[in-house]
Amino acid sequence: MDVEQVLPELREPMKRTQASAPRWLVRAAVRVMPVPKSDAVAVTKARAGSVRLRVYTPRGARSGAGMLWIHGGGLLFGDAKQDESLCLSTAERLGMVIVSANYRVAPEHPFPAAHDDVRQAWTWFVDHAARLGVDADRIAIGGESAGGGLAAGLVQRIHDDGGAQPRAQWLFAPMLDDRVAARRELDALDHFVWNNAANREGWSGYLGGEPGAESVPAYASPGRRTELTGLPPAFLTWTDIELFAEEDAAYADALHRAGVPVATDIVTGAVHGFENWGKDTPVAQALIERAQYWLGRALAEHA
Template sequence: MDLARDGLGPDSVAGCAPPLDPELALAVQALGGGVVAEPFTPENLAARQARDVAVRPRPTVRELRDGGRFDVDELCVPGPPGGPDVTLVSARPAGLDGPLPLLYYMHGGGMILGNAPVVLPQLLREWALPLEMAVVSVEYRLAPRVRHPGPVEDCYAGLVWAAAHAAELRIDPERIVIGGKSAGGGLAAALALLTRDRGGPTPIGQLLLCPMLDDRGDTFSGRQMAGVDVWDRTSNATAWQALLGDLYGTPDVPPYAAPARATDLTGLPPAYIDVGSAETFRDEDVAYANAIWQAGGQAELHVWPGAFHGFDTFAPDAALSREARAARTRWLRRVLSRSAAA
């Protein structure tokens, strides 16, 4: 849709946002009535990052072991050429010998926030235990302290190391799923492209949860959800500027930074893509699934009606959140079953 042609400026587009699911609307009200109270800007980014480090949980290895339910180790492995070592947090259900399939996971946070251990309790509870799989969460460097390609190269270096040290990790290097949420989903998509093009480890699937894929900020949903979604186009532009630096706003942004710019999506592992109907990333994620199909690939797409960005984190007990988590688990189970039968 052409906004100017249809007489829809940014203000009128934002005024026609899709209705929220009733349960999720209650969660949004608790966040401030649905208005983005304090979007990220270049001016407040440093302060917001410092605040996040101070308040965001960072579970210890001992806490993650949960009284012996899980085997957990923090590993320091070689990073990308010329870069520092990369920290990986490796975890698996205790008592399972292996080799287990691996979920290689990248945390969210807009490329500017977050840490590797914080995502593990949920991943271990929801997927590692019922599916009998190992999880490795990667501590990639954050922007703007490190610009592209630093973060995705950290992720690639960790993936290559994990596959090469499969015996040490007690994993099956032929059964690796790469995944992530939001910025982590974007990194997972970029990693699928990067390892394909470099001939690196071949994942059996890519789990892309509300992935951050497009730096250009020109989608209809980006304008539609401006000032409404919990992660809106102001915060999104700030994060992309932090990651890309002087590349931001140019036609030279590579697909390994912004996978929506990829022109060749052939030869990628099957993808699971989900997103909310009422979030900034809706249109870029739908377009990415469509581009995979057009390239002859496999993608399972879910657009959760009335869901905002990260809805299942903010409202984990809502019916829609439970349904979304169940759909992801079913996809993972199918992918693992097919790989075991191959």
């Protein structure tokens, strides 16, 4: 792709995301990365069985709302700590408790490991909602990239299982459909930050085989699901020049056709994950403000 397509404010921070590194090194770097601090939000650790959680609790006024957040990492790496800034600012601005889940990653742990882990985190949050000062009927599920895909699949499973349901889904450039990874013609585009070769590695590890098969297990590739009626309102954002643009737009359209309220936010000239690695840029800050505004309204007590 041509770097001239990218907003000037993102070009410099994008360079720091382009260097390739072995998977083990990326995993190690994420685990030891420094995290920002906040006087307004307390950060504690918890466990849902074997699943490690980070819990963000506002020290000031509380809204009674909550969110389960799921980090990205291509299904191959990542840690809840990488989204510390987003979780801190969202917890503080909206007065909400956020539980951020770590999960097992591929290829060592293929589907349904990550999916089952985030399902366990959801159950833990609902069971502990009263203790955390959260209304169990006002909890959203959100995620970025691979975490957005896991969030979408989790929302589908919870709908099918019954019981307490999420009030909303908050999806940032979700990785939704393995069939995209099977399209070899997309390799030539070499998308910035996350290209189709990386996408194929992630999906192959997660599915335990080549992506694009005739069928995959339920909830593994949420973009394939055709029955979406009854799912909670959704906020979906993606960029116009990223690999996931087509599949995200398709999922948003499918939700809309199923009668699900959908808000979309397509950022022109941005690159996949910019709201994370480019969080200090004006375009990223503006997106987060818009997304948080939507989430606050979706989780309002009388929404």
